[in-house]
Amino acid sequence: xxxxxxxxxxxxxxxxxxxxxxxxxxxxxxxxxxxxxxxxxxxxxxxxxxxxxxxxxxxxxxxxxxxxxxxxxxxxxxxxxxxxxxxxxxxxxxxxxxxxxxxxxxxxxxxxxxxxxxxxxxxxxxxxxxxxxxxxxxxxxxxxxxxxxxxxxxxxxxxxxxxxxxxxxxxxxxxxxxxxxxxxxxxxxxxxxxxxxxxxxxxxxxxxxxxxxxxxxxxx
Ligand SMILES: C[S@@+](CC[C@H](N)C(=O)[O-])C[C@H]1O[C@@H](n2cnc3c(N)ncnc32)[C@H](O)[C@@H]1O
Numbered sequence: 512x513x514x515x516x517x518x519x520x521x522x523x524x525x526x527x528x529x530x531x532x533x534x535x536x537x538x539x540x541x542x543x544x545x546x547x548x549x550x551x552x553x554x555x556x557x558x559x560x561x562x563x564x565x566x567x568x569x570x571x572x573x574x575x576x577x578x579x580x581x582x583x584x585x586x587x588x589x590x591x592x593x594x595x596x597x598x599x600x601x602x603x604x605x606x607x608x609x610x611x612x613x614x615x616x617x618x619x620x621x622x623x624x625x626x627x628x629x630x631x632x633x634x635x636x637x638x639x640x641x642x643x644x645x646x647x648x649x650x651x652x653x654x655x656x657x658x659x660x661x662x663x664x665x666x667x668x669x670x671x672x673x674x675x676x677x678x679x680x681x682x683x684x685x686x687x688x689x690x691x692x693x694x695x696x697x698x699x700x701x702x703x704x705x706x707x708x709x710x711x712x713x714x715x716x717x718x719x720x721x722x723x724x725x726x727x728x729x730x731x
Pocket of ligand 1: 557558559560561563564582583584585588610611612613627628629630633634
């Protein structure tokens with residue numbers, strides 16, 4: 512199955528390997544910061560594609576006692592990631608599962624951390640996906656969403672487009688993304704305003720996108 516505006520798994524994986532390092536560093540450093548204060552548990556990556564993010568985290572000594580679950584609606588993406596997981600000897604630590612971000616195949620209050628990068632903009636029901644992340648979080652758990660802003664500056668968008676072109680990847684579909692204001696509205700609509708913050712750096716690569724950080728209270 513090829514979802515709207517998505518490249519086949521092998522193309523995506525090549526792009527992720529060649530070009531996503533700066534965004535991996537940004538996303539992973541945020542996850543590391545959050546994990547430092549937490550008891551190890553299971554981290555779920557929503558829209559994991561070829562499992563680039565879980566593979567990086569599972570290879571990191573900070574996550575030695577964590578387990579990982581990658582979820583994607585497109586089974587061919589997961590299949591594209593399996594050889595990497597096997598080659599890294601991480602098959603016992605990373606599980607991959609077909610599932611919809613808008614109806615996660617998990618029980619309530621199950622996971623320590625739920626993350627998703629560049630997935631939100633693919634989802635018709637973004638509010639439901641945020642509620643679902645919250646639902647499956649354990650009390651005291653943390654969810655982290657990074658995605659690109661539609662209201663990105665033309666200069667930054669141009670450099671992103673050039674970077675993609677340099678590795679043979681087409682321009683992003685910026686029109687399908689949400690603005691920073693819309694991201695804040697989604698959080699309010701999901702009923703998460705009291706436990707979530709939405710931010711975007713003023714400069715640097717991170718300014719291409721926004722972050723939604725959700726903390727589920729211990730007494731939820
Ligand atoms: C742009 S890729 C991002 C991949 C990965 N998170 C990363 O940062 O490298 C978006 C992924 O979301 C997946 N996706 C799209 N709709 C989905 C849904 N409803 N539920 C779960 N995954 C979905 C796509 O199949 C694709 O693998």
